[in-house]
Each structure stands twice: as C-alpha cells, then as structure tokens.
Amino acid sequence: MDKTLIGLAAVTAAGYAICAGARPEVAAEGWNEAIDMLVNAIPWILVSMFAAGLAAQLFDSAAIALWLGPQSGVIGITLAALMGLVGTGSRFAVYPLAAGLLAADAAPGAVFAFMTSWQLISLTRLPAELPFFGIRYTALKTAVSLLMAIAGGVAFQGLWGHWQRLR
Template identity: 55%
Template sequence: MDRVLVTISFVTLVGYIITAVFRPQTAVAGLAASVDMFIQAVPWIVVSMFAAGLLAQWLQPQAIARWLGRDAGFGAIVLGALMGTLGTGSRWAMYPLATGLLAANASPGAVFAFVTTWQLVSLPRLPAELPFYGLNFTVVRALVSVVVAIIGGFIVNRILP
C-alpha cells in the first residue's frame, strides 16, 4: 500500500479522535460532510476509472510520445497547455486522463501544463467569469495562466527525469 495514503489516513484518523474527545459535535459534523462528499464523488470516480481504462486502450503510446513526449520538446508543453484549456470534466475525469497520458509516454512537463491550464483556464468556463471580472481581467488572467502553465511545464521537465 502507498505510504502517503497510509500516512494521510493515520493523520486523519488521529484528527478525528482528538476532535471527538474535545468537540464531539464537530467530529460528527465532519463525518457527515465526509459521507456527503463521498456519495457525490463515487459515481464520478467509478465512471472516470472506466473511461480512463478505455482511453488507455485507445491512446497509442507512439502517437502520444510523438506529440507530447520529451522528444517533441517545448512544443509538447505548449500543446499540453492548449489541450488543457479545452477541458470541461471534473477532476475525477481529468486526473485519470492525465495519468493515462503519462503512462502513454507524454512528458511530465506536457502533463503538468495540461492539468494546470485545465484547472486555471478551461475555455468553456471563461464566459462564467465575464460578468464578475469583466473582459479585460478575464482575458489577462487566462493568458497569464497559460504562460505560467507553460513555464511550469518547462521547469517540471528539467526537474523530473
């Protein structure tokens, strides 16, 4: 079993025990919120795992390596960032997709750029920002986010072997 998962599980359990001793109603409210989140997330997780498994069969490692691999250079990072801006799915769908890209030999930098722009930009969500932030702020924020994702992807490729 993954050590990080065991550690986080242990810390969470200790947190609940300590909270239950000193503030039982807070511990119960925390458990209720956790159950609600679990019920919401389970369908997404299940569907995403099946979709990721199917996608893994569709993705051809040679094509992914050609377009998003290390040998594709800086263009792979830019392409990963641009792909991420198109994302509309939930994190339960996007993370397995990103994992599938890594397994199909995409560079870590391209996947970093993909996940980062998906979280920060996502073009289909931009119209929701316009009424709150206005056109200028929305466009500048989106462009800066793409640039940050690309720079981050470049750095990630330098750090990770």
C-alpha cells in the first residue's frame, strides 16, 4: 500500500479521534458528510475506472509515445494541452484518462499540460463564461491559460527529468 495513503489515513483518523473527544457533534457531522460524498462518488469512480481500463487497452502505446512521449518535446506538450481543451466530464473521468496516458508512455509534461488545460479552460465551460465576462476577457483568459498549460508542461518535463536523475 502507498505510504502517502497510509500517512493521510493516520492523520485523518487522528483528526476524527481528537474531534470526537473535543466536539463529538462535529466528528459525527464530518462522518455523515464523508459517507454522503462516498455514496455519490462510488458510481462515478466505478464507471471511470472501467472506462480508464478500457481506454488503456485501446490506446496505441506506440502512437501515444510518438505524439505525446518524451521525444515529442514542445509539440507533444502543446498537442496534449489542446487535447485538454476538449476534455469534458468530472475529475473521476479525466484523472483515470490521464493516468492511462502516462501508462501508455506519454511524457509527464504532456500529461501535466493536458490536466492543466482541462482544469483551466475546457471548451465546454466557455459558453457559461461568455455571458459573465464577455468575449475579450474570455478569449484572453483562454489564450493565457493555454500558454500557461504549455509552459507548465515544459517546466514540469524538465523538472521531472532532473528529479528522475537524482533518484
């Protein structure tokens, strides 16, 4: 099991134990809220995991490595950022997809760019932004966000390579 998960579980359990002693009603409300979130999330998680498993089998690793792999450089990172623009769905769908891209040999910087552009832009949210912010603000925000995703992907790829060499 992952050490980070174990650590987070221990901190959470300690938090509940302390809260149960000091303010039991808050601990009980937190527990009830957590159960409600779990019940709502389980169907999304299950469907997403099955979809990600299928997607991982459908991805052509050679094509992913060619177009989004470490050798694809800035072009692959830019392509991944553009893919993130059309990302729809919840994080329960997109995160497993991103993990599938990593498993199919996409560069970590490309996956970073994909995730960042999906979170910052996502074309499906633009119609909701336009009435509130107008075309000029929305267009500039979209362009800057896309550039941030690409620059972040390049920076992430460089840092990832440096970090890997340190290990």
